[in-house]
Amino acid sequence: MKKRGGWVWVITLFLCGVPESFGADQMNDWIKAFNKNHPVETAKMRNGVNRGEEIKGSDFSQEYKELLYNLYQGYASRIIESKSLDPGVTKSTPQFEFFKKALGKLEYREDEVDSTSDRIRSHLTQLEEKKYRLRWRAFLHYMSWQSQAALVGPFETTSLLTTNLGFCPGVGASLENRFWALSLDLSGLYGSGGVSAVQGLVEYQQSQVPALGGRIAIGGGRIVSSSGSEVGLRGSLLFVRQNLTKPSDSQYSVTQDKMISYTVSLFSRWRFNRFYLETDFGRTVARPSTLWSIGLGSVF
Amino acid sequence: MMRAVLAIAMLMAPGLASAYPQFIGHGYPSCMNCHYNPMGNGPLTDYGRAVGADGIASGALYPKSWSEEKVADLSGFLFRTPVQKHFRVQANYRGMEMVSSVGTPSERWSWIHMQAGGQLILKFLENDRLTFVGEVGYNPSSNSAKATGQDKRKLRTREHYVGFRITPEVGVYAGLMDKAYGIRVAEHIAFSRILPEMTQNDQTHGVMIHGLFEGWEGALHGFVGNLLQAKDLRQVGASAQIERQLFTDHRLGMSLLSSKNDYVKMLSYSLHTRLSLSEGSALLLEAGQTERISLGSRGDRIGRYALLQTYTRPVRGLYCLTNIEYMKSDLSSAATTVRWGPGIQYFPVQKLELRTDLYQTRTFNPNASTQDGWTILFQTNVWL
Numbered sequence: 143m144k145k146r147g148g149w150v151w152v153i154t155l156f157l158c159g160v161p162e163s164f165g166a167d168q169m170n171d172w173i174k175a176f177n178k179n180h181p182v183e184t185a186k187m188r189n190g191v192n193r194g195e196e197i198k199g200s201d202f203s204q205e206y207k208e209l210l211y212n213l214y215q216g217y218a219s220r221i222i223e224s225k226s227l228d229p230g231v232t233k234s235t236p237q238f239e240f241f242k243k244a245l246g247k248l249e250y251r252e253d254e255v256d257s258t259s260d261r262i263r264s265h266l267t268q269l270e271e272k273k274y275r276l277r278w279r280a281f282l283h284y285m286s287w288q289s290q291a292a293l294v295g296p297f298e299t300t301s302l303l304t305t306n307l308g309f310c311p312g313v314g315a316s317l318e319n320r321f322w323a324l325s326l327d328l329s330g331l332y333g334s335g336g337v338s339a340v341q342g343l344v345e346y347q348q349s350q351v352p353a354l355g356g357r358i359a360i361g362g363g364r365i366v367s368s369s370g371s372e373v374g375l376r377g378s379l380l381f382v383r384q385n386l387t388k389p390s391d392s393q394y395s396v397t398q399d400k401m402i403s404y405t406v407s408l409f410s411r412w413r414f415n416r417f418y419l420e421t422d423f424g425r426t427v428a429r430p431s432t433l434w435s436i437g438l439g440s441v442f
Numbered sequence: 443m444m445r446a447v448l449a450i451a452m453l454m455a456p457g458l459a460s461a462y463p464q465f466i467g468h469g470y471p472s473c474m475n476c477h478y479n480p481m482g483n484g485p486l487t488d489y490g491r492a493v494g495a496d497g498i499a500s501g502a503l504y505p506k507s508w509s510e511e512k513v514a515d516l517s518g519f520l521f522r523t524p525v526q527k528h529f530r531v532q533a534n535y536r537g538m539e540m541v542s543s544v545g546t547p548s549e550r551w552s553w554i555h556m557q558a559g560g561q562l563i564l565k566f567l568e569n570d571r572l573t574f575v576g577e578v579g580y581n582p583s584s585n586s587a588k589a590t591g592q593d594k595r596k597l598r599t600r601e602h603y604v605g606f607r608i609t610p611e612v613g614v615y616a617g618l619m620d621k622a623y624g625i626r627v628a629e630h631i632a633f634s635r636i637l638p639e640m641t642q643n644d645q646t647h648g649v650m651i652h653g654l655f656e657g658w659e660g661a662l663h664g665f666v667g668n669l670l671q672a673k674d675l676r677q678v679g680a681s682a683q684i685e686r687q688l689f690t691d692h693r694l695g696m697s698l699l700s701s702k703n704d705y706v707k708m709l710s711y712s713l714h715t716r717l718s719l720s721e722g723s724a725l726l727l728e729a730g731q732t733e734r735i736s737l738g739s740r741g742d743r744i745g746r747y748a749l750l751q752t753y754t755r756p757v758r759g760l761y762c763l764t765n766i767e768y769m770k771s772d773l774s775s776a777a778t779t780v781r782w783g784p785g786i787q788y789f790p791v792q793k794l795e796l797r798t799d800l801y802q803t804r805t806f807n808p809n810a811s812t813q814d815g816w817t818i819l820f821q822t823n824v825w826l
Contacts, residue, residue, distance in 0.1 A: 286780070286804065288814070303811040305804065338811040349808040366756045371723035373754045373762050408784055410752055410764060412719050419725065421752060421764050423784050423802075430545075432802055432814055434782050436750070436766060 169216045172209060180206050187244050197247045207250045214241035218258045227269045238262060271320035281420065281439030283310040283329065288431045291386055291398045293339065293346050300342030302396070304384065306353055308333015310435065314359075323363045323372060331355040337386055344394075348387060355382035355401070361409060370413035376422065378405045380433070405433050416441050463625050464753045464761070466716045467724030468497055471685075471693050472659055473626070478563060478575050479619060480652040481661055481683070482626040484601045485532050485561040485575060486825075488524065491517040495792035500759025503791050517792055520826055527570075530563040534825035544816035555582065556821075561601075569610070575617075576602040599670075600645050615650045618668065622650055622661035622683045623697045625714050625728050627751060633769035633781070634749040637732040638699055638710035639677070646677065659693075660684035667703065677701040677708070691718035697730070707735040722755025743772040761787040765799070777807040795823035 176184055183206045190197035199207075217238035224231045245255045284307070291302040312329025336349040363374025380403050386396045407424020422435045463473070463482065473482030476490025486494065495517040496510045504513060515523045519531050536557040543549050559579025566572040581598035603617025620626065623640055630642040648665025661683050667676020679701025685693045692715070699710040712730025719725065729748040736742055748768040755761050765783035785799035803815040 286806075288804075288811075303813065305806060305811045307806065336806075336808050336811050338809070340811065340813060347809065364756060366754050367719060367721035367723045369720045369723060371719050371721075371754045373756060410754055410762065412717075412723065412725055412752065412754075419752075421750075421766065423764065423782055432782075432804075434802075 169213075169220075172213050172216060175209055176213060180209070187247075190247055191240055191243045199248050199250070202248060207245075207248055210241055210244050210248070211251055211255075214238065214245055214255065215258065217241060218262050221262055222265055224269065227266075227273050231266070231269065235266070274317050274319045277316045277318060277441050279314050279316070279418075279439050279441045281310075281312055281314065281327075281329070281437050283312070283420070283422070283435040283437030284308075285310050285331070285333070285422075285433065285435035287380070287382075287426075287433040289335075289382065289384065289399050289403075290429065290431070291337070291396055293342070293344055293389070294395050294397055295344060296393045298342055298344070300339045300344045300346060302337055302346055302386070303340045304335040304337045304351065304386070306333050306335030306382075306384070308353060310357060310437070312357070314439075318365065320368075321365055323365060323374070325359075325361045325363070325376075327357070327359040327361070329357045329359075331357055331380075331382065335384070346389070351384055351386060353382050353384035355380065355384075357381070363409070363411070370411075370418075372409075372411040372413075374409055376407050376409050376424070378407065378424070378433075379403075380405060380426075399429065403427070403429060403431070407433065413441075462628055463716060463726055464724040464751065464763075465498070466691060466693065466718045466726075467720065467722045467753060467755070468493075469691055469718065471687060471691050471716070471718070472654060474652075474654060474659075478565075478573050478605065479601070479603075479615070480605075480613060480654065481620065481622050481650070483620055484577065485530070485563055487570075488518070488530070491792075494789070498759070499789040499792040499794075500757070502759070513792065521793075528565055530561075530565070532561040532563070532825065534559060534561075534823065536821065536823045538822070539820040541818040541820075544818055555580065569607070571607040573605040574603075575605070598643070600643070611653055611655055613652045615652065616648070618645050618647050619650060619663075620645050621648075621665065621681045621699060622652075622663040623681045623699045623710065624683070624712050624730065625716065625726050625749070627726065627749070629765065632749055632765070633747040633767045633779075634712070634728050634730065637745045637747045637769065637771070638712070638730065639708065644677075657687045658684070659687075665701070674704040677703050679708075685716075692716065702737070705737055707737060709733045722753065722758075722761065724753045726751040743774065745769065745771045746773060759789045763787055765801075776809060777805055780804050780806065793825050795821070797821040797823070 183202050186197065186201060189195045217234045220234040221231055221238060242255060242259055245251065286307050288306065289304045291304065293300040293302055308331055310329040310331050312327055314325055314327035316323050316325040331354065333353045334350045335353060337351055338347045339345060357378055357380050359376050359378040361374050361376030363372040365372045381401055383401055386398060388396050404427040405424040406427060407422050409420060409422040411418050411420045418439050418441065420437050420439060424433050426433060470476065474480040476486055476493055477483065478485055478487055492514040495513050518524045524530065534557065538554045538556055539551065540554055541549065541551050557579055559577055561575065561577045564574040576599065578597055578599050581596055599618065601618055603615050603619050605613055605615040607613040621640060623638060624634055627634065635641050646665035646667055647669045648663055650661050650663040652661045653659065663681045665680065666678050681697065681699035683695060683697040685695035688694050694715045697712045701708050710730060710732040712728055714728035717725040727750050732745045734743050734745065750766040752764045753761050763785045767781040769779045781801055781803045783799050783801040785797060787795065787797045789795050799819045801817040805812050
């Protein structure tokens, strides 16, 4: 029901009956009648609903009960016609709740009142779930990536490979509703890696070479469960500064990858109230390099 | 090369299970809900098959007029509703297209028949308190067996046991079964199964006592090794696994396994958790260590492993998963291996599972940097 959105809602309304759409004039007439034509009954009803005072159905006329019912359906109609949680819904909802309680106390047309109430609750839940909210978060990821380099000598070029591990502390913002999320993450990167030759005859090996950098990531995800589990795609710009030592032999030089690379990755996120676990697995564009990370974060 | 491919494929061959530990995400914390073996794996109960049909498999391909009851009624053997309650037959096939050494000159594609087997279940007394479960299946020859020509058997039984529930809470099971240890994930290639030797051919004859109480579940398993193996190779020992239920559907557990044969003595221990994150989303985490002592020769070593399996279910029948594994097979060595495996598991209709896994293996060694290894698997699992 929630996921299929509009179509299911239209079908449900068709099958169950759409609350009658009331014109603004008609509603104004009823509101006037409620406030002015039945002052004693309205005062009693307000005390009954707002203060919990006892109400006897026999104290209220049939005409008044019908007026309450019409107002109840009128506010329901206003809410149903809203496509978002706009000010109209915000204003109409307390009125709707008031008339629902009033009719409940009078035990008047209970089945119809309950049926309308169920539809309104479902509609409001849908509107609530569609509403996008901005959320901030902080996280710490543990990341691994590889980078290439070349040792250029007088007679041959040797391929070097660096395998890195590092930490990425960062902050992010998400614009999300119950079903979708768009996110922007900024993080620093500090790590180190070991380098060695993977092709060629020349030996070259270094360990614990420091790497410093940052990452900017933009992603979009689908939230697939009520607990907030999310799966999505992310594009990242990764900036890494890592200087490999040049061999003492002046005939050799080291050529490294560009410091900026772009990655496309698949991420998943599992939430535990304010905290979440995230995994990320991606590929660097135009380079034979894979990046993965696992991390914890907190939403605030 | 072909032998190596076959050996890897056999390691990857999952058990008979078509219900998996991640289904805790559907509110099934205990394997006993769906399996005759209370610790999981092996044939599914009638209820488990119905859950697979109604709760797990996608309903998108069924005619709209079919109710969930009708779909469940088709979950029996050969799509029939059982007419008697004492006898069940099941059969399954699992095959896999494996692409190894992806992106290298030695990239290879090969189709592997991993498993083709039949299961027989006899059950008696109220609530099936007494069960006999037997399984026989096709057994692809292992790499070493092929090389030496020693293993001629093409059929293998991985499970045959008698189970008796003394009370609804306590049961005794005797026969050939998997050892009670850790999270019984389907992937036999998982480091969490390789290091403590819990892979697809490591079943053992023994007696297991299983208990399921309010908030607790556990098993104590004494075993004498697989009696079909040579006596000197049989691992004799005991294992125990216990899980505590946390909140509504989460589990936190620990395991211990001690065994020895004429050549090696092993002690494994692990902690694990299975977390249900609703509507099919789940996290499984296990971390453990195995001490392996060679008797009469050098080669003692302690290995450490961890497994994180993550699941999300975007739509009914479809699961996005990630296997993240860590292994240090010898604590005295510098090398550490991390394997990262995103995958998709799809149950388009009941009795059919399609699965694709991508495995990236990265080795961390301060003395050498190596290229990642890549493997892709396309699995098909059919059960009748």
